[in-house]
Amino acid sequence: MIPLITGILGVITAATILVLIRRDHLHARYGLWWVGAAIAFALLGVFPWIFDGLAEYLGVAYAPVLALMLAIILLVLKILVMDLERSRNQVKINRLVQRIGLLESDLRTLQNEHGKEPGSYGKDEMED
Amino acid sequence: MNSILSPRDGLRVPRTVVIIPAHEEARDIGRVIREIHHVSNFPVVVVDDASPDDTIRVAHEAGAHIIPLSVQLGAWGAIQAGLRYALSRDFEYAITMDADGQHEAAALPALMQPILEGQADITIGCCTRRGSRLRKVAWKLMKGVSGLTPEDLTSGFRVYDRRAIEALASRQATLLEYQDVGVLFMLQKRGLTIRDVEVNMPPRSSGISRIFHSWTSVGFYMAYTLLLSLTKRQRRAQL
Numbered sequence: 189m190i191p192l193i194t195g196i197l198g199v200i201t202a203a204t205i206l207v208l209i210r211r212d213h214l215h216a217r218y219g220l221w222w223v224g225a226a227i228a229f230a231l232l233g234v235f236p237w238i239f240d241g242l243a244e245y246l247g248v249a250y251a252p253v254l255a256l257m258l259a260i261i262l263l264v265l266k267i268l269v270m271d272l273e274r275s276r277n278q279v280k281i282n283r284l285v286q287r288i289g290l291l292e293s294d295l296r297t298l299q300n301e302h303g304k305e306p307g308s309y310g311k312d313e314m315e316d
Numbered sequence: 317m318n319s320i321l322s323p324r325d326g327l328r329v330p331r332t333v334v335i336i337p338a339h340e341e342a343r344d345i346g347r348v349i350r351e352i353h354h355v356s357n358f359p360v361v362v363v364d365d366a367s368p369d370d371t372i373r374v375a376h377e378a379g380a381h382i383i384p385l386s387v388q389l390g391a392w393g394a395i396q397a398g399l400r401y402a403l404s405r406d407f408e409y410a411i412t413m414d415a416d417g418q419h420e421a422a423a424l425p426a427l428m429q430p431i432l433e434g435q436a437d438i439t440i441g442c443c444t445r446r447g448s449r450l451r452k453v454a455w456k457l458m459k460g461v462s463g464l465t466p467e468d469l470t471s472g473f474r475v476y477d478r479r480a481i482e483a484l485a486s487r488q489a490t491l492l493e494y495q496d497v498g499v500l501f502m503l504q505k506r507g508l509t510i511r512d513v514e515v516n517m518p519p520r521s522s523g524i525s526r527i528f529h530s531w532t533s534v535g536f537y538m539a540y541t542l543l544l545s546l547t548k549r550q551r552r553a554q555l
Contacts, residue, residue, distance in 0.1 A: 279490045282389055286397035289363070289383045290404070296382075
């Protein structure tokens with residue numbers, strides 16, 4: 189009974205991930221990681237005894253602990269990678285904002301030199 | 317006007333720009349800009365850090381060149397924008413000053429002197445008398461951990477030379493949170509000479525320090541600085 193439930197849950201999770209990728213809600217590049225996750229969910233959902241075998245092979249007394257541990261390790265790595273990427277993005281954003289400011293000031297200088305009336309400065313609301 | 321900043325006796329004053337990062341400084345910035353114009357011919361660039369108030373208009377009327385940031389980047393982000401401007405316009409020196417009146421234009425000749433005399437690449441205006449006990453403790457701690465020698469680590473009153481401008485305008489310098497320890501480490505690593513110049517700093521007219529206004533803020537600042545110091549510290553022999 190249990191394998192049936194977990195199997196269905198696993199396959200549904202996998203299918204959801206694939207649909208998100210198909211509809212472009214999930215960027216294909218991250219899709220690779222999540223497809224791997226989807227496959228893992230599906231496999232372990234349908235064949236939960238895989239972990240039992242793995243646990244025994246590695247000498248882990250209680251198989252679910254192995255599953256949780258692996259999941260946590262993978263998540264931590266994933267978050268680390270995300271923070272690295274977020275840092276890269278923040279650099280891009282900051283330099284873009286600076287560059288726009290520099291361009292805007294050049295533009296106003298040029299407009300003033302040509303006797304044109306410069307527009308008003310605008311603000312952008314950005315949520316973190 | 318006979319000061320080190322006025323051309324006299326054939327001495328050339330190098331092309332210098334004053335950069336003032338400003339967020340909500342409409343009250344004081346006009347006065348600060350006028351004082352700079354009183355003491356020197358240096359162009360003043362105000363980098364407006366997405367101020368909701370009248371900062372841009374006031375600064376513009378006082379005769380400053382404006383670089384408007386559409387999104388708030390913080391003091392360092394704004395300063396870096398100013399440094400990128402300085403780089404693109406081939407300025408030889410860039411002076412950073414606060415918009416709130418803590419940095420006096422009258423001190424500019426004293427700040428420039430060691431540089432013009434070739435004794436330093438960068439000068440920092442120091443006022444070690446100022447600050448609460450908390451700030452003083454923080455200083456001592458930061459100095460001890462980082463191994464940096466400048467007396468007033470948190471002072472934003474600085475003169476940067478061309479090489480410093482290039483280094484600090486770079487991508488690598490973009491993600492520094494504050495302009496203190498991170499910036500100083502980077503400059504030190506490039507072998508630039510930094511000198512302290514004792515200046516007077518009147519109390520901030522608005523009365524609220526950006527960093528030291530709350531325990532959380534100070535806590536984060538100390539933790540950040542500590543981490544940076546530990547990862548980037550250089551052996552004393554190399555300093």
